[in-house]
Amino acid sequence: MIILVHDNNKVVALLNVNLEPIDVSLNKHIATALIDLSKQFPKTLIIWCHEAFVQSINTTALQSVFHHKRILASYNPSVVNYLPNQIGYIDREFFLKIKTSVSYPTWLTSSNIGGVNSSVINSLLHQLNPKVSFDYFLNSLAKRAMVAGLFCYSEPKLLQENTSAIVETQQASVSDLFLFVKQHYKWVWVFFLSISYFVYEKKIVLFPLLKSLFFKQLSTDLNLEVLSIQSTKTTSDIKTIDVIIPTIGRKQYLYDVLRDLAAQTLLPNNVIIVEQNPLMESVSELYYLKTEDWPFTIKHTFTHQSGVVNARNIALSQVRSEWVFFADDDIRFDKYLLEHSFKTINQFGISILNYLCLLPNQKQLFFRLQQTSIFGSGCSLVKSEALKATLFNSAFEFGFGEDSDFGMQLRNKGYDVIFVPHIKITHLKAPIGGYRTIVKQRWADDAIQPKPSPTIQLLYQTYFTDQQLLGYKLLLGLRSYKHSAIKNPMTYIKYFNKQWKRSQFWSRQLN
Template sequence: MIILVHDNNKVVALLNAGLEPMDVSFDKHIATALIAVAKQFPETLIIWCHKAFVNSINTDLLHSIFHHKRILASYNPSELNYLPNQIGYVDREFYLKINKTVSYPTWVTSSNIGGVNSSVINSLVNQLNPKVSFDYFLISLAKRAMVNGLFCYSEPKLLKTNTSVLIETPKASTSDLFLFVKQHYKWVWVFFLSMCYFVYERKIVLFPLLKSLFFKRLSQDLNLEGVVVESTKSIIEKKTIDVIIPTIGRKEYLYDVLKDLASQTLLPKNVIIVEQNTLSGSVSDLHYLKTEDWPFTIKHTFTHQSGVVNARNIALSQVTSEWVLLGDDDNRFDQFLIEQLFSQILCYGVASGLTVYLQPHEKQTFFKTGQTPIFGGGNAIIKSSLLNTISFNPKYEFNYGEDTDFGMQIRLSGEDVAFFSDIKITHLKAPIGGYRTIVKQRWVDDIIQPKPSPTIQLLYQTYYTDQQLLSYKLLLGLRSYKHSAIKNPMTYIKHFNKQWQRSQFWSSKL
């Protein structure tokens, strides 16, 4: 391990693991020095930190934080980051509203303290620009590499718990922000960013906008395949798994799912089925659960209460194994599914993972395993200990957002969700699926219908920053205008604002 110490402007020292100076020449420019050190020491962990944090480095936990080579972790004790909050006008993902009390997945990095394996820097060296400020260098690296398999975190454990040091975080200018957007997003977003500044802050940012147009978007296709992932984290102990399946009216499809589970090279311990039928006096028609022999225990619950959120929570309350696979009653998969899931969990050291989940006519377009901002209730594996603090939120029942909310609960608890690009579950999307009970929403009789759906409003209010929520509102309003019968712009704006207010009202009532 090598520690690169800086004062925001230049490197002031290189230290070894014992915090002793190293007799190695180094460039004063921080990013250049980082690249040079990575080249000279190709298989080591490089830690960077501001000189104010040198004595606060939590060296005892560095091995557990960087448990495989494709991890970049940093931490900023301050609530203010390098990029201003206005980055939320552009970015749509759940990586900006960071929980700084736990390990949290995000590309928002900090020069205060952080680290990465030198093999990552060496693999990407031709895609890096050391001439920019160190914070810009780091955040550009994380933003582009995260979607290509680099696991990026805000990690408070980098500092000792009794650390009370605070320093002034370097701040990006408005021009830096526009440059970052132009280099890391599609070109149209710099114009949308300027529109948000005008609409919400009454500012005209013409010069930063024009200046950014002279720059090209940086390559987003970074290759980390040469950095082998082999986690040292002890994430699996018993290697037991339960499978939960909510079902309603899909007798034949569910039978096929059970047959696929029965053929697994690593069998589940329990298959937990929650069958729903709202008809009074109805009984289960899943006779094959008892008439056939299955190589696992089937826990079957029959309920007249409909709703996938309720069904999943009933099933999750019956889980007894170390891991649980969240499934659906119209999935198909090969005999190696569970074995492959455990292999990837062990490799990446994560507590939750998603598979590829496509319909038969769809083709896979993304092939890189890594962090993901999404979550799916029909194709996910999670460690069962997480169920002590998380569950599916009944506020989302009979609407949208429950899967995303569940995934966010995982991340806010300090765990991560990975996407396994080489494990596939086919989603048949059976025609008799979905919400087959007609549910009258409380807002259906409103004269002014809420927009967006109150559950989506609730989701974004919970997990978006203020700027992300405002940006979503503006974008939704612009897109809805094309399909609106109201063509007078001023009349439409008034009407849309009323719809937004009704959405906020009902989201607060959920």
């Protein structure tokens, strides 16, 4: 391991793990020095650190933080990031509102302290531009490489708990922000960013906009697959699995799911089924749970209370195994699903994985194992320790967003969600069962209907930054205008604002 010490402007020292000086001649420009170090030491962990934090490096945690080669982690003890909050106007993912007290997945990277294996830098040499500031260099690297399979985190364990030093982050200028957006997002977003500045901050940012147009978008076609991975973290011990399945009116589809589970080369211990039927005189129709022999224990709950949120929470209360497979009642999968899952879990040291879930004739578009802001409540495998004191939020019942909210609860506890494209589930999208009742939302009779759905408003209010929420509002308003019967712009804006306020009102009522 090598520690590269800087003062924000230049390299001031190189140290080993014992914080002793290393005599290596390097360029004083920090990004260039990082690249040069990677060439000279091609298979080592390189830590960058502001000189104010050298004595606060938590060297005992580095092995657990960087438990495989494809991890980039940094930490910013300041409340100010290099990229200003306005980046939220154009970014819609859950990576910006960082919970700094836990390990949190994000491409927002800090020069205060961080690290990456030199093999990552060497794999991307021809894609990196060391002539920019070090913070720009790091954020650009993480933003582009995260979608290529680099695991990026805000990691408080990099510093000792009693660290009191604070270094004021040198924030990017408005011009640098526009340049970053132009190089890392589709070109249209620089125009949307300028509109957001005008609408919400009453600023005209014409020069940064025009200047950014002279730059091309940087490629995200980065190849990190050449880096073989074997995590040093022990994630799974006994490989016991509980499967939870909420179901309503789909007895044949559920039967097929159970047959797929029974054929697994690694069998689950328990299958927890929560069957719903709102008809008060009804009884269970799942006769085959008792008439057939199953190679696992079936825990069956029958309830007249409908709702997938309630059903999954009932099932979660019955979990006893080390892992939980969140399944739907209309999916199909091959016999190696669970066995192959643990090969991936142990290889990458992960605690939550999302399977590739496609409709029968749907084409696969994503092929890289990577961090994701999505959580699939019907196609995920989760370590049970992550689920302690975690439930699906009943505010989302019969609405949208309960799975995204659940995934965010897990991230805010320090767990990452990894998309695994090589383990596949087929989602049959079965017709709605015959015992479902139409749920009338509380806002159904409002003279002005809320926009967006109050559950989506609640989700974004909770997990978006202020700028992300404002950017979403502006984008929703623009997209809705072309479908609106109101064509007078001023009249439309007034009406849309009323819809937004009704959405806010009902989201508060739900919460």
